[in-house]
Amino acid sequence: MTAGAHWFVPCPRGLEAVLAEELGELGVATGKIVQGGVHLGASLAEAYRVNLRSRLASRVLWQIARAPYRSEDDIYKLALRQPWGDWFDVDLTIRVDVSATRSPLRSLEFTTLRIKDAVCDHLRSATGRRPSVDTRAPDVRIYAYLDESQCTLYLDTSGDALFKRGWRTEAGEAPLRENLAAGVLRLAGWRPGEPLLDPMCGSGSFIVEAAQTCLGIAPGSQRRFGFEKLKTFDSDLWATEQVRPPFESLAGDPHLAASDVAGDSIVQTRANLARAGVPADVLELILLKQVDARHIRPTTAPGMIVVNPPYGQRIGLRGASDEGSFFAEFGNTLKQRFAGWRCSILSADLALQKKLRLAPSRRTPLYNGAIECRLYRFDLVEGSARRSAPAALPPIEP
Ligand SMILES: C[S@@+](CC[C@H](N)C(=O)[O-])C[C@H]1O[C@@H](n2cnc3c(N)ncnc32)[C@H](O)[C@@H]1O
Incomplete structure (x- = not known):
């Protein structure tokens, strides 16, 4: 090497x-x-x-x-x-x-x-x-x-796959792999400092990745690597890399919020944030709330919503008699309360935009393991409530 x-x-x-x-x-x-x-x-x-x-x-x-x-x-x-x-x-x-x-x-x-x-x-x-x-x-x-x-x-040289950051013991329902969650944040265009809300947070993968990014906590700082067992391991070089100053760091309120209809998810997200190295004073600033996604309201200036709703037979939506009416109501909440926000939704449901009755500005193909998904992006401009019939979609990005 x-x-x-x-x-x-x-x-x-x-x-x-x-x-x-x-x-x-x-x-x-x-x-x-x-x-x-x-x-x-x-x-x-x-x-x-x-x-x-x-x-x-x-x-x-x-x-x-x-x-x-x-x-x-x-x-x-x-x-x-x-x-x-x-x-x-x-x-x-x-x-x-x-x-x-x-x-x-x-x-x-x-x-x-x-x-x-x-x-x-x-x-x-x-x-x-x-x-x-x-x-x-x-x-x-x-x-x-x-x-x-x-x-x-x-x-x-990694050993365990790198999405295993070392902090997750609380898995929750169908958690996203941490590197996919971080990739979604990047594809969505979120940057530290911009308000971020995940209204179906599960175990909190998006919020934990975002919090570590804001604080400059390296994702691998709590785990070991395969290269440490190889004869080529250079411990001095490794020590030098570990003390490198963080690339991104943000003092003060990170403007992060997460909610879920399940109280367990809020407990898990809080525990995962703490284990991921978020100090208690910053954790206090992260808004965590048990609430149905159809009833959320903005608590900050406009920013970004990132969400991975349940999909498929294994996990269901809670509190809604059927999927169609849930997404229609969720879409209404976004249109009526979140003008000026951008919303990115990761879903394996290739007809999601119809159910939300919102026209995406972008649909990016993405794989959650073997499951083909789309990352839908919606720009919730003032008046998008009137655009209930989606216009022709832009071409799918390669
Ligand atoms: C696919 S999981 C999200 C996983 C999460 N991204 C993670 O990495 O852990 C979907 C979540 O939606 C939540 N959920 C289901 N129905 C909901 C509703 N009506 N309002 C808010 N959250 C809901 C579930 O409790 C579950 O935590």
């Missing part, structure tokens, strides 16, 4: 461009943006920084080898010749994962086994021992990505 090493930073699909923007703000020069992530040419210090400070990245993968292949045997030989003993101790546990696009190989499971065998065979011939496999909590994760002709091997 030297200056100019090659890295791949995966992220939830739909966030690639904003991830590249965020990495630029972290001072890291980005390479090609592809579906599912961003390539980087970066130093070790920069890779530590992305692990610690990126809100949108899912992992930081260090590219250790890349070669053409035609069979599982070619991949076995590529993995066998890598100097695994230079990177980690044979006493550490490993896990191998393989993903592929248009690979001619028939079984990715078999390929995964062959890579695992190659790592074990290499270390056994070098040390006389072989590492154990632990698929649940491995010390070292190895990834292979196959396209139609090339195999790329990566060592994962």
Whole structure:
């Protein structure tokens, strides 16, 4: 891992461009943006920084080898010749994962086994021992990505996925992954200082990400990373990255508010904010209230509403006899009480704007895991109450 090493930073699909923007703000020069992530040419210090400070990245993968292949045997030989003993101790546990696009190989499971065998065979011939496999909590994760002709091997420097910030013990109903929540805030155009309201907050993912951003708390400041277990770990360099001054910080009232019809959600959100490092005096300024989303009122100057309503059969809307009437009423509340606000709604319901009877100014495709969603943006201008029949939609963004 030297200056100019090659890295791949995966992220939830739909966030690639904003991830590249965020990495630029972290001072890291980005390479090609592809579906599912961003390539980087970066130093070790920069890779530590992305692990610690990126809100949108899912992992930081260090590219250790890349070669053409035609069979599982070619991949076995590529993995066998890598100097695994230079990177980690044979006493550490490993896990191998393989993903592929248009690979001619028939079984990715078999390929995964062959890579695992190659790592074990290499270390056994070098040390006389072989590492154990632990698929649940491995010390070292190895990834292979196959396209139609090339195999790329990566060592994962993150360990647990980066959306696991280390503060969440209160999950609530269908919580968003933290990096998706942070990505939605960025796509919506929210910036620290602008009033933010989440009227269906659940466990508070949006508000926690926003509060940490306002306070300059690095998202990874409460967790450990895979790179700490590698032989290449440079503790001095890591210490230097950790004391770097925050990139964004805002003193005083962060103008954040969250509500939910469920009292448990308010308790969870408060507990999650505290665990995420929000000090008690700032926590007191964050407005948390149990209220039905149809009855909310603005408590600040116009700002941004960001919301992820329940969708699907597993979780339902509370207090409404049917979805259609709930969203019509919620839409009315937005139109009548929130003129001058911008509202971004993340939903897997591709007909949501009809139910709200509001015309979105933008619809951005986004994936919540495997679920295809849209991030709808509504500009609640004075008089939008009259625009009940939506005009033709603008084209969906790529
Ligand atoms: C998909 S969850 C939100 C998850 C949240 N974004 C998170 O990351 O934890 C939807 C939330 O809407 C809330 N909800 C359901 N009906 C509601 C209503 N009528 N008014 C306000 N909140 C409601 C549920 O209690 C639930 O917490």
